[in-house]
Amino acid sequence: MGEQPELYEYEPEPKNRGYELLRKDVIRCANCKKPLVDVIKVKEDINLIKETKANCPYCGDESFVYRTTGEVFMQASDGVSIVNPKVEFVNNIIKQYMEMMKNE
Numbered sequence: 001m002g003e004q005p006e007l008y009e010y011e012p013e014p015k016n017r018g019y020e021l022l023r024k025d026v027i028r029c030a031n032c033k034k035p036l037v038d039v040i041k042v043k044e045d046i047n048l049i050k051e052t053k054a055n056c057p058y059c060g061d062e063s064f065v066y067r068t069t070g071e072v073f074m075q076a077s078d079g080v081s082i083v084n085p086k087v088e089f090v091n092n093i094i095k096q097y098m099e100m101m102k103n104e
């Protein structure tokens, strides 16, 4: 007689947590327009406000402040990495500054 198959924990699909793909966007450099950070919004929550800014490793400039509400996933766009995200909480707004680096 075999053993019971082991039950295992797994990361539920995003939709199981009430997540769905609501919006995909890209934070770009304000100057040279290169893509810096991919933004995927999965859940609306107007009380959860994030303002994100990234520096541009291509030209040394920065993105504009990118404001989101709700739950968002952020990852480096192709060709760059996020090396040093700084986060502060100011007046109920999450302010993040992404220090970016070009991939070699």
Ligand SMILES: [Zn+2]
Residues within 6 Å of the ligand: 029, 030, 031, 032, 033, 034, 056, 057, 058, 059, 060, 061, 062
């Ligand atoms: Zn740039």
